[in-house]
Amino acid sequence: xxxxxxxxxxxxxxxxxxxxxxxxxxxxxxxxxxxxxxxxxxxxxxxxxxxxxxxxxxxxxxxxxxxxxxxxxxxxxxxxxxxxxxxxxxxxxxxxxxxxxxxxxxxxxxxxxxxxxxxxxxxxxxxxxxxxxxxxxxxxxxxxxxxxxxxxxxxxxxxxxxxxxxxxxxxxxxxxxxxxxxxxxxxxxxxxxxxxxxxxxxxxxxxxxxxxxxxxxxxxxxxxxxxxxxxxxxxxxxxxxxxxxxxxxxxxxxxxxxxxxxxxxxxxxxxxxxxxxxxxxxxxxxxxxxxxxxxxxxxxxxxxxxxxxxxxxxxxxxxxxxxxxxxxxxxxxxxxxxxxxxxxxxxxxxxxxxxxxxxxxxxxxxxxxxxxxxxxxxxxxxxxxxxxxxxxxxxxxxxxxxxxxxxxxxxxxxxxxxxxxxxxxxxxxxxxxxxxxxxxxxxxxxxxxxxxxxxxxxxxxxxxxxxxxxxxxxxxxxxxxxxxxxxxxxxxxxxxxxxxxxxxxxxxxxxxxxxxxxxxxxxxxxxxxxxxxxxxxxxxxxxxxxxxxx
Numbered sequence: 001x002x003x004x005x006x007x008x009x010x011x012x013x014x015x016x017x018x019x020x021x022x023x024x025x026x027x028x029x030x031x032x033x034x035x036x037x038x039x040x041x042x043x044x045x046x047x048x049x050x051x052x053x054x055x056x057x058x059x060x061x062x063x064x065x066x067x068x069x070x071x072x073x074x075x076x077x078x079x080x081x082x083x084x085x086x087x088x089x090x091x092x093x094x095x096x097x098x099x100x101x102x103x104x105x106x107x108x109x110x111x112x113x114x115x116x117x118x119x120x121x122x123x124x125x126x127x128x129x130x131x132x133x134x135x136x137x138x139x140x141x142x143x144x145x146x147x148x149x150x151x152x153x154x155x156x157x158x159x160x161x162x163x164x165x166x167x168x169x170x171x172x173x174x175x176x177x178x179x180x181x182x183x184x185x186x187x188x189x190x191x192x193x194x195x196x197x198x199x200x201x202x203x204x205x206x207x208x209x210x211x212x213x214x215x216x217x218x219x220x221x222x223x224x225x226x227x228x229x230x231x232x233x234x235x236x237x238x239x240x241x242x243x244x245x246x247x248x249x250x251x252x253x254x255x256x257x258x259x260x261x262x263x264x265x266x267x268x269x270x271x272x273x274x275x276x277x278x279x280x281x282x283x284x285x286x287x288x289x290x291x292x293x294x295x296x297x298x299x300x301x302x303x304x305x306x307x308x309x310x311x312x313x314x315x316x317x318x319x320x321x322x323x324x325x326x327x328x329x330x331x332x333x334x335x336x337x338x339x340x341x342x343x344x345x346x347x348x349x350x351x352x353x354x355x356x357x358x359x360x361x362x363x364x365x366x367x368x369x370x371x372x373x374x375x376x377x378x379x380x381x382x383x384x385x386x387x388x389x390x391x392x393x394x395x396x397x398x399x400x401x402x403x404x405x406x407x408x409x410x411x412x413x414x415x416x417x418x419x420x421x422x423x424x425x426x427x428x429x430x431x432x433x434x435x436x437x438x439x440x441x442x443x444x445x446x447x448x449x450x451x452x453x454x455x456x457x458x459x460x461x462x463x464x465x466x467x468x469x470x471x472x473x474x475x476x477x478x479x480x481x482x483x484x485x486x487x488x489x490x491x492x493x494x495x496x497x498x499x500x501x502x503x504x505x506x507x508x509x510x511x512x513x514x515x516x517x518x519x520x521x522x523x524x525x526x527x528x529x530x531x532x533x534x535x536x537x538x539x540x541x542x543x544x545x546x547x548x549x550x
Contacts, residue, residue, distance in 0.1 A: 009105075009115050013122060017101045020126035024094045024135045026386055031090055032393030033405035034489075035432060037138045038441040041086060042467030043069075044076040055237040058140050060181050061334050064248030068178030068233060071140035084445030086405060090138055097135035100146060101126055107153055108349040111314050120352040123375055129385040130280040130344050130396070137394040141338045144179040147172045148186070148342025152321050155189055159317070167223030174227035177234075180341065185327045253331070270329045273340055274322075280396065281344050282351050284381030300354055315353070321346035337396045399493040400431055402520040408442055411518050415485050416451050418525065423477035425484040427459040427534065429502045431493035434460040434536055439487065440468030458484055459534050478531050484510050490520030501542035508532065 031037075040058065047054065057069035075089040082088030104125050109118035125131050134145050151172035157165025169190055176183040238245055278297075279290035298319070305315040325340045332339055355374055359367040389395050392402040415424070428439050436459055443454045456477030462469040478484075486506055488499055503524065506512075510526035517523075 009119060012119055013102055013105055016119070016122045016126050017098055019123075020098055020101050020131075021094070023127060023383075023386060024097070024132050027390040028090075028136075029087060029406050030391045030393050031086065031136060031138060031405045032395075032398045032403055033086060033138075033408060033438065033442075034398065034400060034403045035430070035435060035438050037086065038438040039467045040072060040075065040138070040140070041079055041084065041089075041441055041445075042437070044072045044079045044089075045084065047073060047076040048080050055233045055240065057178070062248050062252045064244045065181065065252075066237070066245065067140050067181045068230070070175065070178035070230065071143065074143070075138075083449070084441075086138060090136060093138065093142060094135050096143065097131075097145070100131065100135075100149070103146065103149060104345055104348065107149060107156075107345065108352065110153075111156065111318065111349065112353050113314075114356070117349070117352045117356055120355070120371060120375070121348045124282060124348045124352065124378055125344065127379045127382045128281040128344060128348065129284065129382045129389075130277065132382075132386065132390075133280075133394050133396045134338075134341075137397050139397065141180040141341055144176050144183060144341050145344070147176040147179065148183065149345045151176060151186055151189070152342075152345075155192065156317060159313075164217055164219045164223070167217070167220035167227075171223040171227035171230075174230040178230050180338070182328055182332075182339075183341070186324075188327060189324070266329055269335065270326055273325075273329075273337070276337065277340055277343060277347055280385065281347060282378055284378075284385055297350060297354060301350060304357070311353075311357075315350070318346040318350045318353075322350065400490045400520075401492070403490055404519065407519040407521055408438075409446060411487060411521055411523060412442060412447050414516070414518070415455075415523070416447065419483060422482070423456065423474060424482060425456040425458040425478045425528065427457075427484065427486050427502075427506070429486070429488040429494060429499055431489055433494065433498060435466050436460070436462050437466050437468040438489075440471040443473070444468075444471045455485075460536050478528065480528055480531065482528050483513075484526045484528050486524040486526060488522040488524070495543075497543045498539065501539045504542050505535070505539050508538075 036058065043051075043054065043057075046052075054069040054072060056066035057072060058067050059065075060067060075092065078089035078092045079086075101122050105115075105118040105122040107118075108121040109115045112118070131145075134142050151169055154165040154168030154170075154172060157168065159165075173183075173186050173190055176186060234245070275287060275291045275294055278294045279287055283290040283293040301315050301319050305312040305319075322343050325343060328339055355371060356367075359370045362370070391404070392398075393404045395402070415426070426439070426443075428436055430436060430438060436457070440462060448454055454473050456475070457473040458478055462471075464470075484506070486502065488494075488502070491499075503512075506524070506526055509530045509532040510528045513525040513527055515522060515524050
């Protein structure tokens with residue numbers, strides 16, 4: 001059946017979507033499970049319980065500023081149905097992410113005018129380690145991949161004289177901010193889309209025409225109302241909490257002006273982030289090869305856009321989209337991989353378009369052969385990344401190394417088996433320090449249903465500002481002769497001096513029996529000699545001693 005057949009592209013797209021599902025299910029039980037994931041799970045479960053109305057969502061890197069709560073509402077039903085098992089919401093996120101396969105096909109075909117390029121782009125996305133990591137990542141930015149793509153589709157339609165594109169932009173902008181607040185920077189492109197004289201075909205039109213076609217279109221009215229609905233919680237929360245978000249944002253910019261890194265350093269960091277995008281999507285042979293591929297792709301795109309006017313607009317649009325995160329890098333602080341969220345779409349589309357163009361002179365038969373070889377090479381290197389790193393969870397986004405749910409369950413299973421039915425105590429060294437939200441969730445929703453009991457909590461009580469503070473632990477078990485297990489989470493993210501200080505503090509109330517490694521986790525089995533309460537101040541004092549500083 002030839003590709004020009006009516007149903008062949010649909011058949012191939014279904015096959016690619018199935019392939020995408022398979023790649024996203026490899027080592028599925030291994031998933032990053034840290035404070036952020038436990039916090040989100042607690043909040044999601046509260047929606048069907050004691051706190052159904054949540055105006056604000058997860059915290060941003062700016063204290064007092066929050067993302068939206070839409071992500072919690074999306075995952076909440078799946079946590080309820082699974083009775084707290086994180087793998088069911090994770091599966092739901094994977095299935096939602098499959099929408100990206102037909103979406104990139106549609107957008108690539110729309111922008112380039114060729115369904116063959118759309119199918120090639122869909123295949124690359126299906127195999128892309130970058131896309132797979134986003135699909136499996138249990139965190140609020142993950143679904144912004146789709147909304148950012150739809151935002152730029154709206155811009156594409158606006159620039160092609162389709163007024164309803166502005167409604168798409170506004171609605172997708174609002175939803176994107178719900179998932180990740182820093183995507184507010186996309187508002188710059190909202191201004192481009194809303195500037196009626198930026199489109200040659202609209203020059204000379206009256207303002208009244210603009211209002212009739214854009215602002216009074218039924219589709220746009222619905223999209224603008226829907227987008228405003230998603231923005232409304234931010235305004236309500238600002239009023240309710242005394243404009244703390246606005247004050248935090250102003251404070252951030254004032255402080256950033258004084259602490260800003262050198263311009264050259266920001267440029268270098270931005271370029272390296274693009275290299276990583278290329279490496280984890282289309283050029284996984286090596287970082288050096290990815291850097292070369294990035295430079296070649298940008299130069300080729302600019303040269304051919306200048307040389308061949310028919311493809312100029314599409315190529316410059318894709319390049320602008322791919323490079324658009326540059327707007328956030330002058331003010332970013334955390335250096336997270338997901339700062340470039342959504343730019344895999346234009347990257348993959350540009351790459352597919354480039355491969356088709358440079359192979360076109362050899363004829364259809366050899367072109368198909370070369371493209372097939374390229375597809376196999378891309379699949380090979382991405383499968384290498386999947387097989388090497390998927391057991392660590394979503395490593396592209398995790399601060400700690402391999403903070404994996406499967407390993408955490410093994411730690412708990414071993415502790416219960418080793419305790420041999422006796423009461424025992426637990427303390428943890430966590431990131432963030434002194435916040436036990438992660439383990440409170442695991443003991444409540446994994447250990448309790450499986451073993452019917454929880455340990456005595458021998459660490460710092462969880463502050464009431466953090467989810468899990470109200471989880472009840474066993475009131476007994478902290479007596480001389482009983483066992484205490486100190487669980488040490490993986491680094492980085494936990495200073496070495498604190499790990500040493502925790503162990504030294506435990507030496508004051510227990511005797512070390514042995515240390516047991518579980519992947520990147522470490523468990524110290526101890527025998528309690530003195531039932532002394534945990535002291536954060538004592539740990540702080542121990543970190544100041546010279547032996548921990550050297």
